[in-house]
Amino acid sequence: xxxxxxxxxxxxxxxxxxxxxxxxxxxxxxxxxxxxxxxxxxxxxxxxxxxxxxxxxxxxxxxxxxxxxxxxxxxxxxxx
Numbered sequence: 001x002x003x004x005x006x007x008x009x010x011x012x013x014x015x016x017x018x019x020x021x022x023x024x025x026x027x028x029x030x031x032x033x034x035x036x037x038x039x040x041x042x043x044x045x046x047x048x049x050x051x052x053x054x055x056x057x058x059x060x061x062x063x064x065x066x067x068x069x070x071x072x073x074x075x076x077x078x079x080x
Contacts (some may be wrong), residue, residue: 010037013073018049022031028060033073042070
């Protein structure tokens with residue numbers, strides 16, 4: 001009988017930057033690193049980050065997204 005192994009989901013760290021704007025009023029930019037699982041979606045991560053920013057600054061609840069970047073945080077140099 002073969003042993004059954006349950007693979008643990010691999011978490012991946014992503015660096016993000018999000019800028020919200022209220023035209024004619026102000027801009028609000030934050031950045032950080034988040035760790036997400038294999039079933040995460042780009043949209044879901046975006047919403048989580050935006051909701052947290054709005055929680056901190058409620059006046060940006062109706063703001064427009066000016067910029068959003070979500071990229072793997074791990075840098076692989078020289079093909080190693």
